[in-house]
Amino acid sequence: MFSNLYDIIVSEPNILLAYRSIKGNKGSNTPGVNHVTIKDWNLADTRVYVEYVRRRLSNFFPHKVKRVEIPKANGKMRALGIPTMEDRFIQQCIKQVLEPILEAKFYPMSFGFRPNRSTMHAINEFIRMVNLSHLYYVVDVDIKGFFDNVDHAKLLKQLWTLGIQDKRIISIISKMLKAEILGIGKPTKGTPQGGILSPLLANVVLNELDWWIDSQWKSFDTKEVKVYNSEKGCPNRGNVYTKLRKSTNLKEMYIIRYADDFKILCRSGEDANKTYEAVKQWLNQRLSLEVSEEKSKVIDIRRQSSEFLGLRFKAKPKGKKLVIHSHMTELAKERAIQKFKDNIDSIKKHPDPKTVLRYNSSVLGIQQYFDMATHVNPDLSEVEFKMRFHRYNQLRAIMSDKGATGKTYNERYKGYSYKKQFVAGLCLYPIPAVKHKHPVGFSQGICDYTVEGRAKIHDNLKINMDTLHYLMENPPPDCSVQLADNRISLYSAQWGKCGVTGEVLRIGSMEIHHKTPKHQPFHGTDEYKNLIWVTYDVHKLIHATDSEVIKTYMSRVNPTKDIMEKINKLRKTAGNCVIE
Numbered sequence: 001m002f003s004n005l006y007d008i009i010v011s012e013p014n015i016l017l018a019y020r021s022i023k024g025n026k027g028s029n030t031p032g033v034n035h036v037t038i039k040d041w042n043l044a045d046t047r048v049y050v051e052y053v054r055r056r057l058s059n060f061f062p063h064k065v066k067r068v069e070i071p072k073a074n075g076k077m078r079a080l081g082i083p084t085m086e087d088r089f090i091q092q093c094i095k096q097v098l099e100p101i102l103e104a105k106f107y108p109m110s111f112g113f114r115p116n117r118s119t120m121h122a123i124n125e126f127i128r129m130v131n132l133s134h135l136y137y138v139v140d141v142d143i144k145g146f147f148d149n150v151d152h153a154k155l156l157k158q159l160w161t162l163g164i165q166d167k168r169i170i171s172i173i174s175k176m177l178k179a180e181i182l183g184i185g186k187p188t189k190g191t192p193q194g195g196i197l198s199p200l201l202a203n204v205v206l207n208e209l210d211w212w213i214d215s216q217w218k219s220f221d222t223k224e225v226k227v228y229n230s231e232k233g234c235p236n237r238g239n240v241y242t243k244l245r246k247s248t249n250l251k252e253m254y255i256i257r258y259a260d261d262f263k264i265l266c267r268s269g270e271d272a273n274k275t276y277e278a279v280k281q282w283l284n285q286r287l288s289l290e291v292s293e294e295k296s297k298v299i300d301i302r303r304q305s306s307e308f309l310g311l312r313f314k315a316k317p318k319g320k321k322l323v324i325h326s327h328m329t330e331l332a333k334e335r336a337i338q339k340f341k342d343n344i345d346s347i348k349k350h351p352d353p354k355t356v357l358r359y360n361s362s363v364l365g366i367q368q369y370f371d372m373a374t375h376v377n378p379d380l381s382e383v384e385f386k387m388r389f390h391r392y393n394q395l396r397a398i399m400s401d402k403g404a405t406g407k408t409y410n411e412r413y414k415g416y417s418y419k420k421q422f423v424a425g426l427c428l429y430p431i432p433a434v435k436h437k438h439p440v441g442f443s444q445g446i447c448d449y450t451v452e453g454r455a456k457i458h459d460n461l462k463i464n465m466d467t468l469h470y471l472m473e474n475p476p477p478d479c480s481v482q483l484a485d486n487r488i489s490l491y492s493a494q495w496g497k498c499g500v501t502g503e504v505l506r507i508g509s510m511e512i513h514h515k516t517p518k519h520q521p522f523h524g525t526d527e528y529k530n531l532i533w534v535t536y537d538v539h540k541l542i543h544a545t546d547s548e549v550i551k552t553y554m555s556r557v558n559p560t561k562d563i564m565e566k567i568n569k570l571r572k573t574a575g576n577c578v579i580e
Contacts, residue, residue, distance in 0.1 A: 081192025
């Protein structure tokens with residue numbers, strides 16, 4: 001149990017990490033009710049930023065939450081709650097400490113809003129269950145307005161049960177849940193979508209459902225049959241399941257969940273119908289959540305299609321077996337068509353490389369997500385057919401058959417014979433040019449919060465982690481929050497090497513250089529693009545103006561022609577003459 005989390009949350013490294021985690025999000029440029037964005041905090045002194053967060057947490061009262069509505073896939077509107085930037089810092093500080101504790105308690109087969117997990121892993125598990133375990137009965141459950149109906153008291157009790165037993169933190173989270181929504185008032189239930197903590201809290205709520213389903217069959221405790229380990233050391237419960245099928249009336253069921261979207265797979269139609277009724281009652285009685293009768297049903301996937309995360313699945317014969325065939329859902333096709341048409345309209349208004357690249361990016365994004373579908377090529381061929389006349393009509397005056405294809409096009413679309421179309425000198429990516437890729441499963445050994453789990457993630461990371469940790473834990477005094485963070489990002493981007501010589505950087509002999517100096521009249525900034533890590537000797541050589549000093553450091557660096565060109569380029573930007 002963890003009863004002293006507050007001190008960790010208000011520690012300087014944790015508060016600085018919160019800034020680092022938020023600054024790269026697109027939402028960091030979305031203002032709350034006080035109109036503040038991440039840009040307003042970039043130049044703040046690190047001490048000012050840290051002390052501000054500590055002071056707010058010591059007597060926390062949340063700012064009002066801005067409410068905005070965005071269109072949902074079904075045409076309806078989804079309400080989002082946008083906290084102020086300052087409250088987002090605080091939520092991120094809390095999340096960073098709570099997440100490792102809660103991750104250890106979460107169910108292995110939940111994949112939404114969790115580190116290192118994705119829709120691909122959830123879809124892989126669904127396909128595996130049907131193809132290999134021959135589970136053809138699917139319980140589709142849709143919870144009515146899940147994020148709007150979470151019971152606050154129940155949620156806080158669940159956090160306490162999962163080990164979050166610091167009363168100060170529980171109190172702060174309670175206040176966050178009740179933060180006043182501008183123009184509406186204080187909510188009595190729900191976790192507003194848009195808050196940084198909301199996805200984590202949603203997983204806390206439904207984690208209880210995951211483990212309840214698991215206990216009904218998968219981990220049912222039987223003392224009569226011994227569980228053996230496989231050659232890989234994993235528990236093999238096959239003999240247990242055989243015993244349960246023969247001598248009990250237990251319903252065989254398995255859950256796969258992505259946030260509030262989940263499937264329960266069963267062995268028989270009778271089990272599936274009973275499971276549906278049981279889950280509906282359990283959600284209502286245990287979590288005070290209602291199920292949408294119109295959208296929830298039991299499906300025999302051999303006869304009907306089941307939709308999950310934008311894909312439509314059906315089991316069809318292949319030889320003597322039944323295997324999953326998958327397509328884009330009709331709604332996903334419609335959304336793709338509309339997205340492509342919007343981007344084409346933007347190209348017509350502004351026929352420049354920027355709008356063409358945005359169109360290509362949307363094509364690439366759709367292809368990379370839906371290549372999990374076995375029939376992605378015919379689906380996107382249908383999408384292409386339905387919108388190609390729109391593209392021709394809108395762009396025929398500015399379209400050409402000559403231009404540059406680019407590295408990405410040449411690598412990704414090699415072997416395809418689609419007609420090349422160019423706008424603003426760039427080739428438009430062909431929409432149907434994609435092949436099916438089987439989704440990869442998640443390795444349960446991967447984890448950000450264990451030594452073994454991190455080792456699997458960092459196997460191919462060729463930088464000195466001790467140096468990286470030193471930079472994270474020792475921000476320079478009197479620097480901006482932006483500089484304190486960008487030096488960490490830049491060290492990773494440069495693979496821990498000098499940006500000029502390629503020499504490995506070491507603590508005590510490495511310095512951060514502002515390409516355009518900050519002093520007058522240059523007005524350089526602490527932005528990422530204005531910074532470069534170099535060795536101490538190279539840094540001295542960039543700024544040196546005295547001939548003897550230049551001579552001394554030239555002998556130390558002993559630059560090649562290419563290195564000298566880089567040094568002179570940095571010297572010119574810094575306002576110094578080149579070294580002949």
